[in-house]
Structures are given as structure tokens and as C-alpha cells.
Amino acid sequence: MIRKEMIAMLLAGGQGSRLGVLTSDVAKPAVAFGGKYRIIDFPLSNCINSGIDTVGVLTQYQPLKLNKHIGIGIPWDLDRNGGGVTVLPPHEKSHGSEWYSGTANAIFQNMDYMESYDPEYVLILSGDHIYKMDYEVMLDFHKENNAAVTIASMPVPLEEASRFGVVITDKDKRITEFEEKPENPRSNLASMGIYIFSWPVLKEALLAQQDVSGCDFGKHIIPYCHEKEQRLFAYEFNGYWKDVGTLGSYWEANMELIDLIPEFNLYEEYWKIYTRSDIIASQYISADSEIERSIIGEGTEIHGKVFGSVIGAGVVIGEGATIKDSIIMAGTSIGKNTIIDKSIIADNSSVGDNVKMGVGVDVPSKLKADVYAFGLVTVGEDTVIPSDVTIGKNTAIAGVTEASDYKDGELASGEYIIKAGDQV
């Protein structure tokens, strides 16, 4: 086996419970994004664009879609002789079998995988961020500083810093202190959850911390390395980076793609984002359609009006329908004369005719006020919504619903109908 200088370990096992019904049957990294992508496409494309051809993808929660999407890695050129992409689910062992209990625990359980490549460096990534980053530049920084651990970090507004792990550095970017979600942050440099470890350092730390339950990079491994007085450095990243962990930030990140010249530009030549596309055909826009400020995926047929929206591949928008400020994912069909405002509709759903979605007053969700907020309607995958119903704001719908589920043909703001998946 050719020795690999750096391999990547991509953490893709999380549920992402704050995305509500969007992740009731799929892992968050497999959620659609930007009309044709899935969230995991961004770190995977970054890897291959940075020259990393060996990536272990750690899966746990609802991995079916993710596995299918990754396959043998063809879309990202990760189908390799020696290396390439390997899906790493939790597995039974002769003594003690357990689920991945934390980010570092998941990596620890795949020690054999990393050892087989005997790399000099290991890159730890998470599968739920939208960004473009050249990890090779970060590796150069790591080598220049003769670092043991390099943490990618970016400046955030000080009032938001308490949501992140915060690093405090000296003038040489060496980390002097590390605080996980501090109440009163002393720095605005937030950790992005992207780490480069020199392999012996990572191995030693993982072995030393193997008995810690729920072993986590931010909570355990980084503090451990810091305690051992290892050389920890902060690599400052100033590009676009978005954690799409909540429905609000997910919706916002999609909407930002529509801007005339978006901050996160998918149309740049030199840093392509790759994905698996099952649909090749071009999209058709009918004679009666109106489309402005929108992006639309392959094979979609538009017969209505679309404004300020992100439409996936293989979608059908019926005659007279109006879609505004919404995200509609692959394979979904929208009936005639239906009006959809500020909604997120997941894959392969079907909305009937004359539906009014996203109307009424903004009242908090009765299901989960912190999840179904932002005035959004959230519809899970494979959902069916009958004709002639009215749906309010901060609502959630999943599963095959019938007219009888809607009292007086209405789902009031803040209400929900969950008939499929785990109730979340």
C-alpha cells in the first residue's frame, strides 16, 4: 500500500435533530442543498479538490440515503485503487460492541482503518457544513508551525461566539487557551470543527482517552492535547462557512445562493462541487411560466411561477402554481394553482391542487418551538398533502396526510401532522 501523507475522517453520523422532519429518516449530511447537492458533497469535494484521495466516512444515524449517495465514490473521483472513500459504520467486535458515543469515540473505533494507511496527518471533518476550503493550505500551515494539532477557526461576531468552541491565541497563532461554548467568550475566533492532527499525537490522545464515555474532540481530545502542552495552532479561515444546523440557517443558506453574485458562488470554475446526479435531462420551462431570482435543478418541469426559490432536480410545478421564497427538493410535485410561501418541502413529496401553504400569523410551534420557528412550513420527505387545504406558519408535516387530517381544511399556524418517521 502506498503510504498516504494525509487521510480524512468525515463525521457523518449525526441526526441533526434541529432540522426537524427533514432528518427524521435521513442523516443530516444527506439532506439536499442548493438545488442539486447534498450537504456532504461540500466536504467530500473539498477533499478531492485539496488532493486528498482517502476519506473514511463515519455513519451511524439513518445511513441508507447516505450510503446510496456515496456508493463507491465515483462522483468525487474517490473510486481509487488504494484509498478512495470507505463508509465506516459502527461494528460488532469480539469484546465489547458499542455505537459511536461521541466524535472522538467514533474515530477511535476506526483506529485500524487509519493505521492501515499509516498517514503522517489525519484531517477530521464534519459532514454538516457548507464551505469551500483548501485543506492543503491548512496542512502547509500545520507543517510550517511544526504543529501537533491545527484547528481551523474563523472570526465570528462576539455575541455569537458562545455557541462555538472558542480559541485564544498568541501573536504566532499558537493556541494558549481553548473554551468549549463559553458563557463570556474572550475571543471571537470560533473553532469550525475541522482539525489536522499529526497521526502519532491523535493516536496517543485517542488511546489515552478511550475509556471516556462520549469522547468528543472539543470536550476531551483538544483539552487533553492542550494539557499535554502539545503545539496547538489556529488556522484562520476567512471564506464562506455556514453551519446549517437549524431550519432557519438552512433556509437562509439556500436563499443566499440566489443573490445576483452570491457570497458562496457555485459557478466558480476552479473549485467545483461534485455530486451524484441521477437525472441528466435539461429542465423545461413552459410558455406560461414566470421565473425570477431562482435556481433550478436538472429535469425539472415548471408550468407556474417561481420567485426567490431553490428547486431541486426532477420537480414538477403545476400550472398556475406560485412558489415564493421556498426550497423544494428533488422529485417533488406541486399541484395546480397551489400557492407556497416560505416553505421547505423535502424529496419525493406531493402537494395537491389549490393548496395554500405558509399563510397566517406567526405563532410558536406546539411541537417544538425552538425547531419549527422562523415562520417556515417544513414538510418531510415522501409526504403527501391533499388538495384544497390551507397550511399556516411554523408547521410541520410528514407522511401521507388526507383531507380528514386537516380540520375545516386547515392546519393552523404552529400545528403539526406527523404520520411518518420518528416524532421529532
Next chain:
Amino acid sequence: MKAIGMILAGGQNNRMQELSSKRAVAAMPVAGSYRCVDFALSNMTNSHINTVAVLTQYNARSLHEHLNSSKWWNFGRKQGGLYIFTPTVTENNSWWYRGTADAMYQNIDFLRRSHEPYVIIATGDCVYKLDYNKVLDYHISKKADITVVYKKLPKDADVSRFGVLRMNEDSRVTEFEEKPMVALSNTVSTGIYVIRRRQLIEMLELCAHEGRHDFVVDILIRYKNMKRIYGYELTDYWNNISTVDAYYKTNMDFLQPEVRHYFGQDPQIFSKIADLPPAKYNGGSKVHNSLISSGCIINSTVDNSVLFKKVFVGKNCTIKNSIILNDVYIGDNTHIENCIVESRGTLGSNAYFSGGDGVKVVYERNDRYVI
């Protein structure tokens, strides 16, 4: 599997004006997202034919680029695979392919070394869907030596660029004329044939021995009374794209829902993946009855047109009844009507192009400034 496939994609063509000056007809982009050869290749793979050879010669570079990996059509296999045969100089031969029969004869080792009993011969310049197994079953049931797939064109169609055939009531071919001045019928050969492999080898060897090189003239027409040649009717959509008008019409056909949905349903047509972002419609875009492909950015009016991949349309433009091929940049205030704009073109601002009553091929190479 009972058959191997051979796709003839090497012919020169002068009926496509500038469009084929740089590329083989089989590499012509079709319907926004495909290349013409994708249809024959997808039909092969959807008919579970594992071994396919594409014979290329004229302007082969763009075609070879498209075929640089066999995985998009599911041919990246140990059993079978996709073979590209371009003329090579050998000890006994320094000729180019002198005709379709010669092209196959020069690769007769490929035919000899296969073990499948039948060969499906197809061309790379037609847009259609066909399960070749149905033709093969028909071929076997008729105990035919060669089966020709034919299509009945409308009464008013110009058939002078096709092989025209006439059959008896049993569908046995009785007359076959290549590119006739006055046609005896409007039934044309689609260039798709089924033939037993050993029969083909025998015929090709005899042809070569006699210094004959064309499959239609020197095999089909010469043998038609001696061998059992049968016709199989293709009733679904079929079009040969090898003139500017036919190419234009074929692309415009995809604006009709019947045609689009016919090709959109399974079995699907495969193509090389371009990895472009979704199409983007900015403020001011007015798009009606058009096909738009990934990577396009649109800022103004597009009507009854087909935009291929990565087309940029500036502000206050009008694009009407036109076909814009891959990677074309159109500056502000430009008007394009009844045109085919060649790929990688850069059209300046305030320009005006019109094909009048016909179709004009636009080939513009201005400097492009990319931010």
C-alpha cells in the same frame, strides 16, 4: 448475452456547415444535456449488451473526449466493455477507413475474438430509443440473414440522404436504394442492423477481397436477392440529425411534452456527467417554452429555445427560436433569432443575429472577460 454492438461514428459530413467542422456528428450535443452518440450507447447498455465498439475516424477528438470513460454508460466492466477503434497503421494496412464495411473489416479481429453469436450494428448520429433484443428476437423468428431496422417517414419528407427500401408482405426486403434522387418509397433504413457474427465476418472478408468497402452498397444491396434480408419497423421517435435543419428540428422536438417525456422515462439515456451547478435565473429573466440546462445563468428573455450547458445570457437580450450550444457567453442587449450558436462562442453586446426564414449557424469568437 447474445450480441455485441458496433457503433459507426466515423463518417464525414458536409451538410452540417460549421457545426461538424470541428466535431464528429456523433459528438453533436442534443436536447440540452446529451451528445448524439449517447442514444445508441444507452440503447446498447439498456439492451444488456456488454461489449460495444465505437468506430471513429473523422474529427474524432471531441467524440473521444466524450467517451474518455466508459463508466457513464455502465461499460466499465471486466466482462465486456467499451472499445474505441480508430484507424491504425499496421503491417498489412495503412488505409483510413474507406467505408463502413472497411471500418468493420479493419477490426475483424474484434469480431473474430468475440463469442456472442450476433452483432448489432448502429450509427452514432440518430436520436431514438430501441430495445435491440426485440429486433434480435424478430431476426431469429424470421430466420433472417440480416435485419434492417426501418422507419416510415412522413409523405413529404426528403429521403434523398437515406437508404430507401421496399419490402414484400412478409417484410422481406425486395428493393434497396442508397440515397436515391427519386425515391421509390418513404421507408428509410435507420442504419441499425442485426446480423449473425460469423455471417458478418464472411461477408466482410469477401468484400475486402473484392476491394469493396461500403456496407450498404456492397453488402445489403448486392446480397438482397441472395440472402434473407428483413425489415423491422421502428414505430417510436427516430430522427437522424445529420443536416442543419434536421439537427435544429430534433432539438426543437424536445420542447414537445410527448417527446421529452418519452426520452425522460425509463430506460433512461445516459451521458457523461458535467458537474455543473443548477441553472440560475436572475431578476429580469423571462423564460418561456424553453429547455434550460445546468450551469446556465439567465438575465433576460428566452423564448422557444434550447439552451445547452453553461450558457450565460446577459441583460436585455432576446433569444428566440434558437439553439445555443454549450458554454456560450451572450453579452447585454443582443438579439438572436432562428439561429444555432456554436459552442464556446462569445457574442458581444448589442449584436443582432437572425436566420431569417431559415436557420443560421453562428460562429463567433470574441474575447471573453470573466470576473
